[in-house]
Structures are given as structure tokens and as C-alpha cells.
Amino acid sequence: MTSDTSIRCVVWFGEPTGIERTRLAQAGWHTRVADANAQGNGVGIRRGDVVVAMADLRKADIDTLGQMAKLMADHPRLPWLALLSAETVVQTPEVERVLRASIDFFTAPIDMQRLIETLGNLAGDVPAPIAYADVPGITGSSPAMMAVVASLRKYAPVDLPVLVTGETGTGKEVAARALHKLSPRRDRPFAAINCGALPANLVQSELFGHERGSFTGANARRIGHFEAAAGGTVFLDEVGDLPPDAQISLLRLLQEGTLERVGSTQSIKLDVRVLAATHVDLEKAVAQGRFREDLYYRLNVLRLRMPALRERADDVLQLAQLFLDAFRKQHDCNARTFSALARKALRDFSWPGNVRELLNRVQRAAVVAEGAQISVADLDLQDVITTRTGHSSLGLTRTSAERDAVVACLRETRFNISECARRLKVSRVTIYRLCKKHQLVLEDMH
Ligand SMILES: Nc1ncnc2c1ncn2[C@@H]1O[C@H](COP(=O)(O)OP(=O)(O)O)[C@@H](O)[C@H]1O
Ligand SMILES: [Mg+2]
Structure with missing residues (x-):
């Protein structure tokens, strides 16, 4: 700085x-x-x-x-x-x-x-994390993220369901919370429920409540998650996992704005906004008869697709620095930034676990890093900068990435070819070949 x-x-x-x-x-x-x-x-x-x-x-x-x-x-x-x-x-x-x-x-x-x-x-610049002033919890300035933020602002005031799609760890729950916070319901409850984690025989009573004595073990009347969130927002994560009877109850709530507790025939009027998320292809579940088509249409009025982290490479460094700074506030740690090669690896990695994986890797690296800079090894991302003769592994599909990785490593090793080869886990011959390929005409510097 x-x-x-x-x-x-x-x-x-x-x-x-x-x-x-x-x-x-x-x-x-x-x-x-x-x-x-x-x-x-x-x-x-x-x-x-x-x-x-x-x-x-x-x-x-x-x-x-x-x-x-x-x-x-x-x-x-x-x-x-x-x-x-x-x-x-x-x-x-x-x-x-x-x-x-x-x-x-x-x-x-x-x-x-x-x-x-x-x-x-x-000069020690770190891309400044962009936190959208009125969109809580969302960081990133890539075009893909700006499109998400624009949709969040557009959808928030509209009292309709939103179906949030995207791979695991892309921030579906973060988006749902932002929708709630931006909506007129912001001061009312927000309930996040993972439908896949509820035991199948208890889903109905968990979501919609039950009357005393409605089933064995129901010793008292119980209010379900929906009723508890009255006036607010309910976020149904992994909605594709809802069993058929719960699908019917949810459809009814969406169509008529009413629910019945288990063991009761009395209709209760309820005002909640429903947001749902899925990482499975819900259209496929519909086609296979596992998910009701009429419910799918009700939930899918507004759709928000969370982009995978590899689609927003521009955001990775900002997020990584944000997570590192947050970690530093809580723990004693020397690491302040990421080495040039580590930045390269962060940007080139494919991030199958998306933002959640980035968070985990950064926290782990912050613990194991000894110096002020987090290295590729601290992040356990050596494979990303490793090439093998004949084909590129993992991150190195783009030629410019390969060139940059070689240059960065040559630079970090002060043009020591042997050390560079060792770090990139290739032979010295491969380093020469790569230099030639990318017009870096270097001979052994030692
Ligand atoms: N744009 C973002 N800015 C900051 N943190 C984020 C962002 N997206 C996701 N996260 C963080 O990443 C983790 C995973 O997000 P989550 O919403 O649970 O993902 P999903 O529900 O899609 O699996 C959480 O710790 C969340 O706070
Ligand atoms: Mg989630």
C-alpha cells in the first residue's frame, strides 16, 4: 500500500x-x-x-x-x-x-x-474489493456479477418467487439474503431451509407445522418454518429434494396463500415470499416425474443464475483478498497478500467448489503461510501451474496463461532454469521448449 x-x-x-x-x-x-x-x-x-x-x-x-x-x-x-x-x-x-x-x-x-x-x-496494489453499497454480502466487479446485481435490484421489490440456480458454492444463499434485504420485507424474518437435509417423514411438519397428537411423538402443537417467517421470506434450498406431498402443500401456499398444519383441516392465511434454489437441473426432474410441473412454473417466475467462479476470473483476487483480510481480523497471521505466482494460480484454477472452495483454500493458506505472502503451495494449487510435456494439465489450457506462468516462475527464480523447472515440475528441456514457443529466448543463466 x-x-x-x-x-x-x-x-x-x-x-x-x-x-x-x-x-x-x-x-x-x-x-x-x-x-x-x-x-x-x-x-x-x-x-x-x-x-x-x-x-x-x-x-x-x-x-x-x-x-x-x-x-x-x-x-x-x-x-x-x-x-x-x-x-x-x-x-x-x-x-x-x-x-x-x-x-x-x-x-x-x-x-x-x-x-x-x-x-x-x-506498487503493491490489490484490486479494491467492490462491495455494492445497497447489496449486502456480494463482492465482485466482473460483468457476470454486475448482471447478477442488476437482477437482484430488479427482482427485490417484486413480491414473486425467484428461482436461483447455479453450482454449489456460487453464492445462491447470499443472493437470496440480498433479495430479502433489498425488499420491503427486510425487517421481517428470513428463513433459510435446506430441503435436502430434512428427514423425509418430517418435512411436512417442519415446514408447515403440526397439531398436538397428529402423529406419534407430536406432544404439542408446533409452528412450522413458514408460519414462523410470516411477513418475511422463506428460502428453500435444494428445492428439488422436496418429497411429493410437501410439493403439493407448497403449490397450494403459492397459489392460494394458505397452509394447513399436519393433523388439521383448518386453512391458515399466510403472507410469505418464497425464494428457491437448486443445483440440479429442475427441468430434468420435471421430465422424469420427480418434480411437479405446475410447482416448477410457479417457482420459476423470476430466474437468477449465479455464475460459476471460473466465469468471473476478475473477481477471484478481490474475493481472495477480502477473505484474507477477514481472516486476519480474527486470527494472528503473517500473510497479507498473495505472491505473483499465487495470483496467477488463483486466476487460472477452475474452482469446482466455487466461492466456498476459494474461502476454504484462503483460510487454510492463511494458517500455513509463514511469510507475508501466500504462495502457490500454501494454497495447494501447484497443479495449476504445472505443465507436462505434450499436454497441459488443469489450468493451462490458454497459451497466454502458460506463457505468463513460465515468465512469472522465471522471474520468481531470478531466471534460474533448474529451479524454475523444479517448481513447475517439468524438465529443463521443457522450460527451454516453452521459452522458445513463447519467444522467450533464454539459455541457461548459470
Ligand atoms: N459474491 C460474494 N461475495 C462474498 N462472499 C461470497 C459471495 N458469494 C459467495 N460468498 C461466500 O461463499 C460461501 C458460499 O456461498 P453460498 O451462498 O452458501 O453458496 P451456495 O448456496 O450457492 O452453495 C459463503 O461463505 C458466502 O458467504
Ligand atoms: Mg447453499
């Missing part, structure tokens, strides 16, 4: 193009052009400023390369990024020295977005 008054400055040894300067300025970075021959004298840097040095070698001849390599070696505390042309990426001792002194490097044409992201990482 940087203070409000600190300036972000790129000291650019070489010649930035007009577009490059503009893009940096838009991202909040001042550019100061410097001359490698001037030995860094004229660069006015205040304490507290964030400074990154750019070794722009795109137009460098062999002499300039040598001077730059010396300059970089003389200022090892500055974070250096190197810019190379396709031609400079050949194996010479000067290039080798430049790369060894660099935290990361870029080859022309420069990917400005990656460059700006890298600068942000060096």
Missing part, C-alpha cells in the same frame, strides 16, 4: 513512445525519461515515492546494452523491468546480465496492459 501523497514514477532509460507515455499516465504513472550514460544523476526521487526503472533496450546497440547492464547492477535495489526488441532477445552476455537484473521483461510489441499490471503489482 502506498500513501496518498506518494508519486508513482517510471524512470525510463531509453525512449518511450507517445502512446506508451499516455497509457502510463492514464494508469497514474509519471514517466521521467533518463539517459543510461547520465548514470542516473538527474533523477529527482523523493522518499516514499514508488519508483520503477525501465531498461528500454529496444534500440540499444551492444555498447548501450553493456552500459545498461552495469547501471542495473549498480542499482540493485531499484525494481527493473527490461524492454527488448525481437533482435535483442539473443544470447549475449550483456542480455544475460540485463535479464538477471530484471524482475520481468517484455518483448516488442510491448503488451501495455501486462506492463501496467506488473507496475501495479510492484
Whole structure:
């Protein structure tokens, strides 16, 4: 984190193009052009400023390369990024020295977005978690999440059932609570009931209540969850698990606004809003005769689909940081952020257990992490950055992800090929092959 008054400055040894300067300025970075021959004298840097040095070698001849390599070696505390042309990426001792002194490097044409992201990482930026002011409990700024938030706002004031779909852990219950909190019923009860967890013979009495003596063990009259939530909202999780008789009672409640307690024939008028969730395909259950079609239509008036976490990769880091910060408030722990490679893995992992799995992994990592940064190993996500010859495993289906993983690992290992190969669990030959494939022409640096 940087203070409000600190300036972000790129000291650019070489010649930035007009577009490059503009893009940096838009991202909040001042550019100061410097001359490698001037030995860094004229660069006015205040304490507290964030400074990154750019070794722009795109137009460098062999002499300039040598001077730059010396300059970089003389200022090892500055974070250096190197810019190379396709031609400079050949194996010479000067290039080798430049790369060894660099935290990361870029080859022309420069990917400005990656460059700006890298600068942000060096400045310690964490994407600010977006908490929607009036939508409690929901974090994320991906397009998929914005669409969810728009639907929540639209559906909340309407007194109709909402069917929430989505894989496990995507936040279906969070969405249901938000709907309640945004609705005029917000000050009335909210009841979340997992239909799959209720014993089949007790579902009716749990949901709708029973009269004294209506069955063995019914020693007293009991109010069901629906009646207890009068005036509020009932969230029926795993609604597909409701047994047939309870389906009939629910249909009646939705159609007529009445219920009967078990053991009674008296109709009770009740005002509740019903929200339902399912992670199974309810249409299929209808087709197979396991779920009533008329009930399905009643529940499915408004539909909200919670996107899987892998569909909102932009949100993963925000959520991870949010969960880490929350954990830190409760427990003693050193971890404050995630390493570059860990961020990569978090973004590339497929998250079968979605947000819940992310929460669990972050909490576990916070416990086992020893330093200030959570590593890939702490998250137990080594597989995500592992490639095997011939095919990519898990996360590495996208070529750019593969390239980024290799670069990130080379960077973390200070271009030590053997160490990089060991961390990525591939052979050194594979590292060379990957470098060639992605035009990272590196030889063994040792
Ligand atoms: N958008 C989100 N922002 C913050 N936390 C979330 C979000 N979505 C889910 N969570 C958290 O993830 C976990 C799983 O959410 P939950 O609603 O129980 O998922 P589901 O009901 O779909 O299985 C909960 O701890 C919840 O607080
Ligand atoms: Mg749930």
C-alpha cells in the first residue's frame, strides 16, 4: 500500500513512445525519461515515492546494452523491468546480465496492459474489493456479477418467487439474503431451509407445522418454518429434494396463500415470499416425474443464475483478498497478500467448489503461510501451474496463461532454469521448449 501523497514514477532509460507515455499516465504513472550514460544523476526521487526503472533496450546497440547492464547492477535495489526488441532477445552476455537484473521483461510489441499490471503489482496494489453499497454480502466487479446485481435490484421489490440456480458454492444463499434485504420485507424474518437435509417423514411438519397428537411423538402443537417467517421470506434450498406431498402443500401456499398444519383441516392465511434454489437441473426432474410441473412454473417466475467462479476470473483476487483480510481480523497471521505466482494460480484454477472452495483454500493458506505472502503451495494449487510435456494439465489450457506462468516462475527464480523447472515440475528441456514457443529466448543463466 502506498500513501496518498506518494508519486508513482517510471524512470525510463531509453525512449518511450507517445502512446506508451499516455497509457502510463492514464494508469497514474509519471514517466521521467533518463539517459543510461547520465548514470542516473538527474533523477529527482523523493522518499516514499514508488519508483520503477525501465531498461528500454529496444534500440540499444551492444555498447548501450553493456552500459545498461552495469547501471542495473549498480542499482540493485531499484525494481527493473527490461524492454527488448525481437533482435535483442539473443544470447549475449550483456542480455544475460540485463535479464538477471530484471524482475520481468517484455518483448516488442510491448503488451501495455501486462506492463501496467506488473507496475501495479510492484506498487503493491490489490484490486479494491467492490462491495455494492445497497447489496449486502456480494463482492465482485466482473460483468457476470454486475448482471447478477442488476437482477437482484430488479427482482427485490417484486413480491414473486425467484428461482436461483447455479453450482454449489456460487453464492445462491447470499443472493437470496440480498433479495430479502433489498425488499420491503427486510425487517421481517428470513428463513433459510435446506430441503435436502430434512428427514423425509418430517418435512411436512417442519415446514408447515403440526397439531398436538397428529402423529406419534407430536406432544404439542408446533409452528412450522413458514408460519414462523410470516411477513418475511422463506428460502428453500435444494428445492428439488422436496418429497411429493410437501410439493403439493407448497403449490397450494403459492397459489392460494394458505397452509394447513399436519393433523388439521383448518386453512391458515399466510403472507410469505418464497425464494428457491437448486443445483440440479429442475427441468430434468420435471421430465422424469420427480418434480411437479405446475410447482416448477410457479417457482420459476423470476430466474437468477449465479455464475460459476471460473466465469468471473476478475473477481477471484478481490474475493481472495477480502477473505484474507477477514481472516486476519480474527486470527494472528503473517500473510497479507498473495505472491505473483499465487495470483496467477488463483486466476487460472477452475474452482469446482466455487466461492466456498476459494474461502476454504484462503483460510487454510492463511494458517500455513509463514511469510507475508501466500504462495502457490500454501494454497495447494501447484497443479495449476504445472505443465507436462505434450499436454497441459488443469489450468493451462490458454497459451497466454502458460506463457505468463513460465515468465512469472522465471522471474520468481531470478531466471534460474533448474529451479524454475523444479517448481513447475517439468524438465529443463521443457522450460527451454516453452521459452522458445513463447519467444522467450533464454539459455541457461548459470
Ligand atoms: N459474491 C460474494 N461475495 C462474498 N462472499 C461470497 C459471495 N458469494 C459467495 N460468498 C461466500 O461463499 C460461501 C458460499 O456461498 P453460498 O451462498 O452458501 O453458496 P451456495 O448456496 O450457492 O452453495 C459463503 O461463505 C458466502 O458467504
Ligand atoms: Mg447453499
